[in-house]
Structure formats: structure tokens, C-alpha cells
Amino acid sequence: MTKKIIFRADGNGETGLGHLYRLFSLVETVRDHYEFVFLTKASSTHSVIPESYNLGVIPENSSLSEEANWLSENFSAENHIIIADGYQFNAAYQKAIKSKGYKLVYIDDLASEHMYADVVVNHSPNIAQSNYKCETYTNFALGTKYALLRPIFLKLAKQSRSIEKIDTAFVCFGGADLFDLTGKATKALLGMSLFTIVHVVLGAAYQHENILMLKESHPDRLKIHKNLSAEALAKVMQSCNFAIAPSSTILYELSCIKMLILSGYYVDNQELIYKGFLCKKAIFKGGNMTNYQESDFSELMHSILNSGQFEEQIRAQQNMFDDQIASRHLKLIGPLCCE
Structure with missing residues (x-):
């Protein structure tokens, strides 16, 4: 069975749209190969999300600490993986997601948190695995050879x-x-x-x-x-x-x-x-x-x-x-x- 992908990011005019746009680049890369849903908060700027995307909205009253529970109730770990981009998805969040059985890809550019994700993508030039603290199972995709760029x-x-x-x-x-x-x-x-x-x-x-x-x-x-x-x-x-x-x-x-x-x-x-x-x-x-x-x-x-x-x-x-x-x-x- 091929799992579906949950793309998870937030963004608006005040906090910035960069996390949304970075995930858009991955969506465009995989959309012809895998089914997906793009999940964001109601407070995000939905108008920038392409109409062709299967969009899901996380209730504003669902706190970050409760999000893993909300996800598992609505999208089974057996049928989905998660790709997340955002500074709020810290070590505690990653650990909670993993405890629900999900495979997790985390898009990072700070190298500051302990990583519980299965794969960490950081497209900063010259970044090295030695910059990170992580679990033994965590793999890394580092540098501009993994640049998050839209097709054009x-x-x-x-x-x-x-x-x-x-x-x-x-x-x-x-x-x-x-x-x-x-x-x-x-x-x-x-x-x-x-x-x-x-x-x-x-x-x-x-x-x-x-x-x-x-x-x-x-x-x-x-x-x-x-x-x-x-x-x-x-x-x-x-x-x-x-x-x-x-x-x-x-x-x-x-x-x-x-x-x-x-x-x-x-x-x-x-x-x-x-x-x-x-x-x-x-x-x-x-x-x-x-x-x-x-x-x-x-x-x-x-x-x-x-x-x-x-x-x-x-x-x-x-x-x-x-x-x-x-x-x-x-x-x-x-x-x-x-x-």
C-alpha cells in the first residue's frame, strides 16, 4: 500500500509565507506520484495556496500540543506520512508525531532543535550533520542539492x-x-x-x-x-x-x-x-x-x-x-x- 502525504505548514502576511512556499515546491515535485492533502491553520493566508491542492484546515482551537492527537483522529498513521515546515514544529512536536506512528520529514533551516523526524531536510549551503542533535534513526538531506525550488x-x-x-x-x-x-x-x-x-x-x-x-x-x-x-x-x-x-x-x-x-x-x-x-x-x-x-x-x-x-x-x-x-x-x- 502506498501512503498519502500530509503537507503541514502555516503562514500569513504578518508571520511570512516562506514555509508555505517551500512546501509548494515539494508538492509540485510529488503530486504526479502520490496523493496528498495540504494542512494549514484557519489563520493562514489560504489565497496563496493553489486551488488545485486538496486543502485541509486545522481548527484554530486545536493547540500545537494537541495537534498530534487531532492528526491521528483524522488521518491514520497507517495510511499517511507527514512533511512539516515551520519553527513551531519543535522537538516536542516531532516526538509527539512519532509517538503516533507517523513517518515524519521535517524541513529545517536553524539546526537548533533535537530532531526526532525520520528525515531532516536543510538546503542551506555548507550545513553538516554535525550541526545537529538527533535520534539514531534520523537521516539527513542537506545542502543545495536538496534545494526547495518550484519547477520553473x-x-x-x-x-x-x-x-x-x-x-x-x-x-x-x-x-x-x-x-x-x-x-x-x-x-x-x-x-x-x-x-x-x-x-x-x-x-x-x-x-x-x-x-x-x-x-x-x-x-x-x-x-x-x-x-x-x-x-x-x-x-x-x-x-x-x-x-x-x-x-x-x-x-x-x-x-x-x-x-x-x-x-x-x-x-x-x-x-x-x-x-x-x-x-x-x-x-x-x-x-x-x-x-x-x-x-x-x-x-x-x-x-x-x-x-x-x-x-x-x-x-x-x-x-x-x-x-x-x-x-x-x-x-x-x-x-x-x-x-
């Missing part, structure tokens, strides 16, 4: 690209962007005549007014986007040759397109990814961007554009991904579904 980006990752000139920029900090890094980076880019077009993708909960004032003063140079499909996002990225973005899922997608990227971090879960990409020389050093102002972005960009290290970064991005990523994920999940 997996396809584009295989294509080569050369950058002949720098004139079009891309900015995306996602979510609510508490520090308005979007506005500060965009203003810095617009202050450089080199950039004729600046594309900005806003997060679902972005509410700062600075970007709207910039649009009024630069109506022809500034293009603002929201709620893009994966295909539309890829198309916008392909029109650009320089990007400013945090070390999150968006960095993986930009690296698949291949361009010059200034990246940094402003929350803890981005730091490990940032250090990995920096070690691979696939990005320019942005560091902790929490206190960044427009002048910080301007200073870094002038330094980058005078460095001449363009081809080295493009080659590094090209070498981070191959054409076997989807098949690796299938080989990872297959044995758990067929036990």
Missing part, C-alpha cells in the same frame, strides 16, 4: 547566463518588511543613474508609504509588483541583472536565474543561509541589515559595481544547483510512502 526555477537553474551590463535591478524583502529595507534599497538604486528600471516585489503585509512616494517621483523607472505567480516572478527576475534581497527562499530563486546579488539577513533563520552563500562566493556581502539606511545600500552598491567580480559570482550560482534536485526529493520521500 528548477528549470531555469539548468540554463547558463552571462551578464553583459548592469542596468536593471530587482528588490524583494517579502512579508511586512518591518525595517522597510525595500524602501531604503529602492531609494538607493533610484539614486544611481546606472539603473534605468527598478523592479520591486512587495510582501503581502507591506504597509510602508515610502515606496508609493518613490513611485510618484519615478513613475517610469520604478515598477511595483504584488502577488506574482512563480512564472510571473521568474519573468520579472529574468529581466534584471542586479538584485538586493535577504537570504531566504527568494535568494535561491534569484541564484537560479543568475545575476549579481547583494544579500544579507535581518532575522535569525536567514543567517545560516547567508553564511553558506557567502562562503560559496555566490553573493556580495550585506551582513546584518537590521539597521541599514539608504546610505548603507548606496555605499555597498558603489563598492560592488567597482569590484569587477561579476563572472565569479555567476559561476558560483551556476555550480550550486544541478538537474537532479527533483529526483533526489522523490527518492527521499518514496521509501517512506511505500513502507
